[in-house]
Amino acid sequence: xxxxTIAFWILAAFTAVSTLFTVLTRNVVHSALGLAASLIGAxxxxxxxxxxxxxxxxxxxxxxxxxxxxxxGIMLTGTAVRPVVDNDQRPAAALVALAVFLVLAAGIVxxxxxxxxxxxxxxxxxxxxxxxxxxxxxxxxxxxxxxxxALVGAxxxxxxx
Amino acid sequence: MTHWALIPIQSVVILVAVLLSTGVLLYAxxxxxxxxxNRVGPMYAGRFHGVGQPIAEFLKPIQKEDxxxxxxxxxxxKIAPLIALIPAFLVFAVIPIAPGLxxxxxxxxxxxxxxxxxxxxxxxxxxxxxxxSKFTLVGGLRAVGQIIAYELPIxxxxxxxxxxxxxxxxxxxxxxxxxxxxxWPYWGPHHGIAGWIFGLVPWGAIAFGMFMLASFAEVMWNPxxxxxxxxxxxxxxxxxxxxxxxxxxxxxxxxxxxxxxxxxSLLFFGGWRGPILPPxxxxxxxxxxxxxxxxxxxxxxxxxxxxxxxxxxxxxxIPLGLLTVLGVAITKVINK
Numbered sequence: 496x497x498x499x500t501i502a503f504w505i506l507a508a509f510t511a512v513s514t515l516f517t518v519l520t521r522n523v524v525h526s527a528l529g530l531a532a533s534l535i536g537a538x539x540x541x542x543x544x545x546x547x548x549x550x551x552x553x554x555x556x557x558x559x560x561x562x563x564x565x566x567x568g569i570m571l572t573g574t575a576v577r578p579v580v581d582n583d584q585r586p587a588a589a590l591v592a593l594a595v596f597l598v599l600a601a602g603i604v605x606x607x608x609x610x611x612x613x614x615x616x617x618x619x620x621x622x623x624x625x626x627x628x629x630x631x632x633x634x635x636x637x638x639x640x641x642x643x644x645a646l647v648g649a650x651x652x653x654x655x656x
Numbered sequence: 657m658t659h660w661a662l663i664p665i666q667s668v669v670i671l672v673a674v675l676l677s678t679g680v681l682l683y684a685x686x687x688x689x690x691x692x693x694n695r696v697g698p699m700y701a702g703r704f705h706g707v708g709q710p711i712a713e714f715l716k717p718i719q720k721e722d723x724x725x726x727x728x729x730x731x732x733x734k735i736a737p738l739i740a741l742i743p744a745f746l747v748f749a750v751i752p753i754a755p756g757l758x759x760x761x762x763x764x765x766x767x768x769x770x771x772x773x774x775x776x777x778x779x780x781x782x783x784x785x786x787x788x789s790k791f792t793l794v795g796g797l798r799a800v801g802q803i804i805a806y807e808l809p810i811x812x813x814x815x816x817x818x819x820x821x822x823x824x825x826x827x828x829x830x831x832x833x834x835x836x837x838x839x840w841p842y843w844g845p846h847h848g849i850a851g852w853i854f855g856l857v858p859w860g861a862i863a864f865g866m867f868m869l870a871s872f873a874e875v876m877w878n879p880x881x882x883x884x885x886x887x888x889x890x891x892x893x894x895x896x897x898x899x900x901x902x903x904x905x906x907x908x909x910x911x912x913x914x915x916x917x918x919x920x921s922l923l924f925f926g927g928w929r930g931p932i933l934p935p936x937x938x939x940x941x942x943x944x945x946x947x948x949x950x951x952x953x954x955x956x957x958x959x960x961x962x963x964x965x966x967x968x969x970x971x972x973x974i975p976l977g978l979l980t981v982l983g984v985a986i987t988k989v990i991n992k
Contacts, residue, residue: 498663524785528732531778547764551771559774559807563800566781570793620764620824 503543510536521581523569531562548620666759670748678910679710685951692955720899725787733786737904740779744911746772751918752827754928754935765826766814769919777803780893787896795892798962799883805969806873812977813867817923819984820856830927859984864924866973871916875909878954882962917946
């Protein structure tokens with residue numbers, strides 16, 4: 496087996512185990528840390544398959560900001576003192592997870608089938624940048640305005656006066 | 657790109673580079689720090705002017721007891737120092753020290769460095785939460801607030817340089833610089849003096865200032881060391897740590913300083929470029945100068961207050977950074 500293939504299996508197993516840990520643990524903080532690990536694993540998989548930009552953006556935004564924000568929320572709301580949570584919606588959640596998995600798996604199988612995916616850069620980031628600011632500039636700007644609106648909304652909600 | 661067999665060797669080389677550079681930085685810190693305080697510093701270990709001191713500092717804590725507080729979340733508490741080391745090692749992998757001499761030459765070097773540095777916050781949050789102490793919690797909140805606030809100035813400073821050089825690859829950024837010594841090598845040579853004043857030079861200078869200020873906040877060294885302000889909250893997130901685990905945090909901080917010194921010299925001072933001497937030596941000289949600068953500032957500046965730190969980032973550096981990015985964009989379009 497070639498080294499990239501071995502790396503793929505290790506990373507895939509790591510991602511799967513940490514994702515399972517995220518949903519199975521009863522400690523909120525452990526759950527957030529498991530999520531961070533699973534996101535890092537997914538980012539490493541992206542990088543392995545040549546989507547460097549996506550992988551690094553995932554680490555920067557999800558691990559570096561979103562998970563940290565979760566932890567911040569947990570620590571500030573005092574949940575860290577009594578971090579054990581559970582509820583009786585487990586069967587429903589399992590059902591939803593199964594449905595999502597089936598839809599995603601069907602999507603992947605129908606678009607790739609038995610095609611072999613190579614471990615190489617699919618498209619250079621330079622090209623991505625050019626595309627983003629020429630062909631897709633309108634959606635890009637629309638997303639920016641959406642984020643700006645969310646920012647203004649957050650400030651309006653957070654201000655007391 | 658596909659020298660898979662070389663990966664283990666490269667990894668070992670990077671590991672050695674991390675350990676060696678943190679050791680040298682520690683020795684420099686002990687000596688310069690002492691000099692600033694009018695002392696001689698370590699003199700005995702290693703016989704000659706205490707050169708063996710970094711090794712002693714590393715060996716001492718190994719024999720100490722590994723203490724975990726009763727109420728601590730033991731697994732998270734134990735793993736946090738190791739997590740802190742990982743980003744430090746990963747960053748070293750993409751730093752080019754001479755043309756072609758780099759662990760992994762990826763096109764997105766600069767972006768990679770910024771993304772990986774963001775990981776260090778996770779380890780601090782883990783330490784702060786797992787220690788189950790109010791000092792660590794306050795320290796953790798301060799540390800993360802600081803890292804998030806100063807992530808933006810550092811990114812904006814780096815983006816300015818990436819825009820000027822039109823690449824994210826660290827080695828290509830070095831190639832794009834026309835003059836090895838100058839902080840602001842980016843100016844249209846055909847514009848003369850006007851090119852200096854109205855060109856990209858001022859923007860490069862602002863970006864450099866922002867990058868350096870934010871670097872101190874990122875590594876949490878003196879003017880910005882509120883997360884571990886010993887007169888207020890003991891040692892912040894590291895309060896409950898002792899022995900080897902504390903040293904791991906210390907090492908990751910030192911490796912971070914070395915990495916930021918290397919990136920500052922790559923982005924703003926032409927990296928390995930310079931006359932006469934071989935490229936590797938030039939690079940080491942520039943990194944050392946930055947390292948000494950870090951230590952010098954750390955032991956001679958007063959500490960800021962927590963609210964002043966946040967104000968500086970959000971009200972001054974980030975608007976200034978956005979302005980710089982806009983300025984570079986306009987200058988580039990005009991000069992085209």
